Amino acid sequence: MKERKLNRRDFLRLSAAAATGAIMAACAPATPEVVEVEKEVPVEKVKKETVVVEKEVAKPKETIELDYSFSFAVGGVPDMKRLCEVYSEENPYVDIKPLYIAERYYEQLEMRAAAGDLPDAIYCADENFPYYVEQGLYRNLQPYVEQYREELDMDDFIPITLKMFRWSPEIKVYGKGDYYALPFSGGPILWYYNKAVFEDAGVEPPPDQGWDWDMNDFLELCKKLVKVDEAGNMLRGAFPLPGWIYPMPFIRTMGGRYLTEDKKKCAMSTPESVKAIQFFMDLRHKYRVVPLSTEFAGIGSTDLFREGKIAMNITGPWWLPTLRAIPKDVLDFDLLHFPKNPETGERIVRSTYDGITIGKGSRYPDAAWEFVMYIVDPKNQPIVARADEHSLSCRISALESSFIHPEERPEHQEVFIDSQPYWGLQPITEYWPEMWTIIDKYWEKMVLEKIQMDVGEATAKICEGVDYLLEHGELPAKY
Amino acid sequence: MSTIATKLLGQRTRRWRETITGYLFTSPFLVGFLWFTAIPMAIAFYLAFTKYNIIKPAEWVGLGNFMRLTQDERLRIALFNTAFYAGISVPLYLVTSFLASLAMNLKIKGIRWYRTIFYLPSVTPAVASAMLWVWIFNPQWGMANSALDLFGIRHQDWLLDPHLAKPCLIFMGLWGLGPTMVIFLAGLQGVPESLYEAAMIDGAGTWGRFWNVTVPIISPVIFFNLIMGIIGSFQIFTTAFVMTAAGAGGSRSYGVGGIQDCLLFYVLYLYQQGFYFHHMGYASAMGWLLLTIILILTIIQFRLQERWVYYEAERRL
Numbered sequence: 001m002k003e004r005k006l007n008r009r010d011f012l013r014l015s016a017a018a019a020t021g022a023i024m025a026a027c028a029p030a031t032p033e034v035v036e037v038e039k040e041v042p043v044e045k046v047k048k049e050t051v052v053v054e055k056e057v058a059k060p061k062e063t064i065e066l067d068y069s070f071s072f073a074v075g076g077v078p079d080m081k082r083l084c085e086v087y088s089e090e091n092p093y094v095d096i097k098p099l100y101i102a103e104r105y106y107e108q109l110e111m112r113a114a115a116g117d118l119p120d121a122i123y124c125a126d127e128n129f130p131y132y133v134e135q136g137l138y139r140n141l142q143p144y145v146e147q148y149r150e151e152l153d154m155d156d157f158i159p160i161t162l163k164m165f166r167w168s169p170e171i172k173v174y175g176k177g178d179y180y181a182l183p184f185s186g187g188p189i190l191w192y193y194n195k196a197v198f199e200d201a202g203v204e205p206p207p208d209q210g211w212d213w214d215m216n217d218f219l220e221l222c223k224k225l226v227k228v229d230e231a232g233n234m235l236r237g238a239f240p241l242p243g244w245i246y247p248m249p250f251i252r253t254m255g256g257r258y259l260t261e262d263k264k265k266c267a268m269s270t271p272e273s274v275k276a277i278q279f280f281m282d283l284r285h286k287y288r289v290v291p292l293s294t295e296f297a298g299i300g301s302t303d304l305f306r307e308g309k310i311a312m313n314i315t316g317p318w319w320l321p322t323l324r325a326i327p328k329d330v331l332d333f334d335l336l337h338f339p340k341n342p343e344t345g346e347r348i349v350r351s352t353y354d355g356i357t358i359g360k361g362s363r364y365p366d367a368a369w370e371f372v373m374y375i376v377d378p379k380n381q382p383i384v385a386r387a388d389e390h391s392l393s394c395r396i397s398a399l400e401s402s403f404i405h406p407e408e409r410p411e412h413q414e415v416f417i418d419s420q421p422y423w424g425l426q427p428i429t430e431y432w433p434e435m436w437t438i439i440d441k442y443w444e445k446m447v448l449e450k451i452q453m454d455v456g457e458a459t460a461k462i463c464e465g466v467d468y469l470l471e472h473g474e475l476p477a478k479y
Numbered sequence: 480m481s482t483i484a485t486k487l488l489g490q491r492t493r494r495w496r497e498t499i500t501g502y503l504f505t506s507p508f509l510v511g512f513l514w515f516t517a518i519p520m521a522i523a524f525y526l527a528f529t530k531y532n533i534i535k536p537a538e539w540v541g542l543g544n545f546m547r548l549t550q551d552e553r554l555r556i557a558l559f560n561t562a563f564y565a566g567i568s569v570p571l572y573l574v575t576s577f578l579a580s581l582a583m584n585l586k587i588k589g590i591r592w593y594r595t596i597f598y599l600p601s602v603t604p605a606v607a608s609a610m611l612w613v614w615i616f617n618p619q620w621g622m623a624n625s626a627l628d629l630f631g632i633r634h635q636d637w638l639l640d641p642h643l644a645k646p647c648l649i650f651m652g653l654w655g656l657g658p659t660m661v662i663f664l665a666g667l668q669g670v671p672e673s674l675y676e677a678a679m680i681d682g683a684g685t686w687g688r689f690w691n692v693t694v695p696i697i698s699p700v701i702f703f704n705l706i707m708g709i710i711g712s713f714q715i716f717t718t719a720f721v722m723t724a725a726g727a728g729g730s731r732s733y734g735v736g737g738i739q740d741c742l743l744f745y746v747l748y749l750y751q752q753g754f755y756f757h758h759m760g761y762a763s764a765m766g767w768l769l770l771t772i773i774l775i776l777t778i779i780q781f782r783l784q785e786r787w788v789y790y791e792a793e794r795r796l
Contacts, residue, residue, distance in 0.1 A: 107754065110533045135534040294618035294636050433755050444739060450640070451739065475756070477550040 064364050065095045066371060070123035071105035072354070075321055076387030083383055087374055094367050096121075106132075113137050118359030120368040121375075124181050126164040126352055130430045133167045133180045139358040142178035144369045156378060157183065160423050161394045165355045173263050174428045182376050183394035185385035186353030187317040187416055188423045189246065191336035197236065197311040201225045209412045210337040215254070215279070218339040222289035225311040238289040239312040240301050244436070244443040245350065245426065246314060249338050250280040252348035258427035258439075259466075266466035268439075269459040278455045281446050292449055306331045314338075316352065317403070317416055318389035324408055335415040338422070351423035354388055392416055434475050438465035441479065527764040532757035544764035554765070556740050557748040560645065564744065565712035568649045573704055576656040580663035594664070601657030609721035612651045613638065638722060641741040648742060651718065659704050666700035667693065695789040702788045706780055713773055716746040723747075745769055 068084060077100050084096040099119060101108050106128065112118050118137060132138055145152065154162070161183035168177025191210070198205060203224045206213040222238035229235055251258070256276030257267040267273055284290045296309055302322055304310045313319075323333055340347045356375050358368040375384055381398035385391050393402040399417050429435060442462045445453035465479040502509070527544055529537035548554055583594050600608065615622045616637035624634040638644050670693055678688045694701075723737040735751050736743030749769070753762030 110757075113534045135532065137534065293639050297619060297639060298613055298617045437751075437755075441739070448738065450636075477547065478552040 063093055063095055064367055065097055066121060066362075066364060066368055067097050067099055067119035067359075068121040068123075068371065069099040069101055069105075069109065069119040071101045072123075072387070073318075073321065073389045074100075074102065076389060079383050079387035083375075083380065083387070087371060091370070094371070096371060109137065113359075116361060118361055120359055120362040120364055121371050122357050122359050124165075124355050124357055126186075126355065127426065127428055127432050129165060129181065129355070130167050130172075130174050130428060131432060134169065134172075134430050136360050138180045139360045139362065139365060140178050140180055141182065141357065141369075141372075144372075145179045145182075148369075148373065152182075152373065152376070153378075156395050156397050157376075158394055158396055158399075158420060158423075160351060160425060161186070161353045163425060164351075164353050165357070172430060175263075175425055181355035181357035182372060183353040183355045184376055184381070185388040185391040185393055186351065187392040188349045188351040188419050189249065189314050189316045190338055190349065190415060190419055191239075191312050191314055192305070192319065192323070192333050192410075193312045193336055194305055194308055194310075195332045195334060197225065197308045200308070201227070201311065205334065205336060209335060209415050210339060211418070212340070213337070214340045214342040214345075216342050219283075219287065219289070222283070223287065226289050228288075234288075234291050234295045236308060237291040237295070237310045238283075239314060240296070240304060240310050241284055241290045241293075241447060242314065244439045247277075247280050248350040248424070248426065249314065249348060251276045252350075252424055253338065253341050253346065254279050255341065255344070259429070263427070263429060264470060266463035266470070268466075269456070269463040274456050274459055277446070277459060281455055284447065285449070285452070293447065305333075312336075317391050320390040324390070328409060332409065334410040335412050337415055337419060347422045348424035349419065349422055350426055352426060353394060354391070429470060431469050431473065434469050435466055438462060438469065438475070438479050523763040523766055526760050527767050529760040531759040531763075533759055534757075537760065540760065544761045545768075547761065548764060548768060553740065553743065553748060557736075557743045557745045560741070560743055561713055561715070561745040563645055564649060564715060565709060567646075568652050568712050569705065569708040571649065572652060572656055572659060572708055573701065575653055576659035576704070577663050577701070579656060579660045580667055583660065583664050584667045594661075597660060598657035600654045605717040606721050608654060609651075609718040612647075612654070612718075613722055616647055638742075639738055641737075641739050644737050644741045648715075648718065648722070659708070662700060662704060663697065666697035670696045696791070698788045699790060702780070702784050706777060709776055709780070710773055713769065713776075714746050715744050716750070719744050719747050720750070 070080060081098050081100075084098045088094060088096050105123075109118065109122065109132075113135070122138065124132065124138065129138075145154070162179070163175040164183055164186075165179060165181035166175055166177050167173075167180050170177070193205060201224055203221060206217060206221070225236065225238045226234065227236035248258070251273065254276035256273030257270070258273075259265065260267045268277070284292070291310070296304055299309070301310070301313050301315075302319075305313050305323075306326055323331065338347050338349045356372050358365050358372065362368050374380060376394060378393075378395040378398040381393040381395045382402035385393040385398070385402040390403075393399050395402075400414075403417060404413050427435075439462050442453065442458040445451045446455055446458045461479075465476055468476040468479075526537060528539060528541060530540050530543070531537035579597060583590065583597060603611075614620075618624060618634060618636045618639060621637070623637055627634060635643055637647050674692045674696065675688055678692050683691060719737070719742045720735060723735050723742050735747050735755075745765070746769070749762050749765045752758045752765065
């Protein structure tokens with residue numbers, strides 16, 4: 001055979017062709033930033049005997065793969081992954097592929113939806129749940145719930161948590177209508193307090209962890225906790241001023257509302273709501289028990305709490321892993337109930353849960369439903385809730401076993417469970433981010449010392465914007 | 480076949496081969512340009528006339544998004560903030576980096592170290608430097624207020640003051656003047672010594688040499704930096720995004736733009752519309768408006784440059 005020498009031109013031509021080929025190969029469809037969870041991490045707490053899938057199901061001939069996407073603090077990932085693994089072992093015909101998406105979870109879901117590649121089982125939050133139902137990401141689970149009502153033991157769910165994943169596309173109201181997901185873990189927001197700060201201020205926590213205290217008691221306590229220097233600068237505040245949704249317990253407890261009962265109109269400008277919001281704003285501007293925007297600016301609430309710059313903080317059980325990671329000799333803390341309205345004796349706090357649903361377009365909805373049932377099963381709930389940032393279970397029967405760990409702080413963990421009677425639904429609509437933007441703008445005006453918009457005026461502006469949004473489905477041009 | 484015809488055919492084949500080879504060599508750029516720039520731009524142009532949220536198919540709305548642009552109050556705020564930022568930061572950065580490059584052009588001992596030190600902040604990741612400046616401008620413990628203490632001036636709220644936030648961000652930008660300075664420095668080092676010598680013979684002093692020799696010779700470099708500065712300042716995003724992720728009102732998961740939108744820049748607002756509110760069609764329309772604004776400003780600069788930019792080569796022609 002005649003040998004052919006490769007001249008420089010041919011060599012360069014071949015190189016260029018190879019480079020082009022390589023680039024074309026690199027232009028394969030972009031995969032989302034999805035981290036597939038490793039399978040080797042052993043988790044002792046997960047035991048095979050905890051797995052319960054006793055139902056008779058039609059077994060497919062071949063093993064099917066189910067994608068399960070979820071996103072929460074990385075600490076809980078191994079537990080969740082192990083749970084999926086155990087399920088796959090118990091159900092040889094199903095192989096669960098856990099997809100842990102650490103950041104920008106919903107953007108990734110949207111991309112996958114656009115590509116027609118939604119996961120079969122999807123972790124979801126309550127706040128944007130109506131939006132994604134309306135966009136057709138989540139499957140209507142109502143037929144499954146109806147069919148498996150008995151097996152699911154619906155009475156064992158904390159009633160309000162079920163409402164968090166109901167949506168009525170016809171009347172577009174949250175908390176009613178069909179189930180588009182089932183809750184699995186979450187909790188209410190309540191008071192954490194730094195024991196050393198209370199000691200330093202010479203105050204005692206209210207009896208029974210505040211089961212019977214009211215706003216007047218609360219205000220007096222806050223005043224005692226505040227420490228200022230000679231120039232009037234705050235050295236320690238009672239609690240940091242949270243954004244607009246965290247004061248929900250104050251507003252609801254003091255008789256105010258964000259939305260009307262039918263969730264079709266803004267209710268923040270009603271006299272009751274204005275009074276309630278004014279009470280909250282007074283904590284800063286009149287009583288000076290919370291820091292100004294410039295005081296302790298740029299420091300996270302965990303650091304402020306640990307360093308004793310704030311005595312209390314209102315948040316949910318998902319703060320526990322962070323605080324538990326701090327040694328007890330550095331930080332010891334406990335929990336308090338939210339105070340009651342001194343006139344009505346009522347109180348309402350914000351509660352929020354994560355849920356699980358089936359992706360619309362899943363090729364194996366029945367198998368995905370089996371997995372959903374497995375995740376919300378009371379016997380698996382201790383693992384699920386713990387994995388989801390030490391949150392509370394959605395199951396009444398699993399609440400204590402999943403949440404109470406006597407060997408861990410705080411001492412009165414039961415406060416979270418006991419607060420159940422006064423948990424409240426968030427003012428969720430289909431337009432959560434837009435509503436947030438409108439309220440936040442005027443909330444800032446009420447909060448900031450230098451702007452200090454009157455509460456009545458600010459809430460009127462808020463309602464103008466929110467009403468327009470709820471009616472037209474888009475932000476007003478001027479807000 | 481005649482010899483001439485064979486030669487012509489051979490030439491044509493060779494030219495064809497060369498053309499193919501040329502395209503093969505430029506194909507990495509062409510593929511990248513088409514795939515990552517031209518096609519997305521064309522799609523964004525189409526989307527600008529639609530209502531689109533990624534999940535559902537785009538719905539044609541004609542000029543609806545552009546009509547909305549004319550009524551959007553926050554867009555006006557974003558445009559004002561961006562124009563304010565560009566109007567002050569671009570000249571300031573040009574002058575400062577030019578002065579720095581003059582200093583770095585001095586023939587003194589250890590000049591290479593100085594150059595490295597001046598350039599160093601530019602290699603710091605934008606997010607890290609933004610966080611650093613957040614701390615410097617902290618109203619309670621920040622270095623900025625400590626510096627004011629030295630002069631007996633009362634403390635300021637800096638980024639938490641709607642009137643001071645933009646000037647703070649402009650000042651922050653000086654931190655990253657390294658790349659512009661290096662371009663100026665390269666221009667300065669390209670000025671022929673012979674021109675300075677001739678100017679000296681003509682009796683020009685230091686200022687005369689600077690104004691009549693240095694500035695005209697490096698005017699193309701100034702022009703380049705001006706154009707790049709305008710484009711860059713209209714696209715400000717990262718620092719403002721990092722610094723305004725949490726507002727004074729508390730958690731602002733869906734909010735960007737600082738206290739009362741004082742740091743709501745154009746691209747930041749575009750991002751919010753696209754990725755928080757899922758208004759991809761509107762965000763695309765905003766993108767095209769931004770392109771138009773930058774294009775107009777660039778065309779104006781190109782027209783104006785005829786009056787002040789000196790091109791040696793053109794003069795020789």
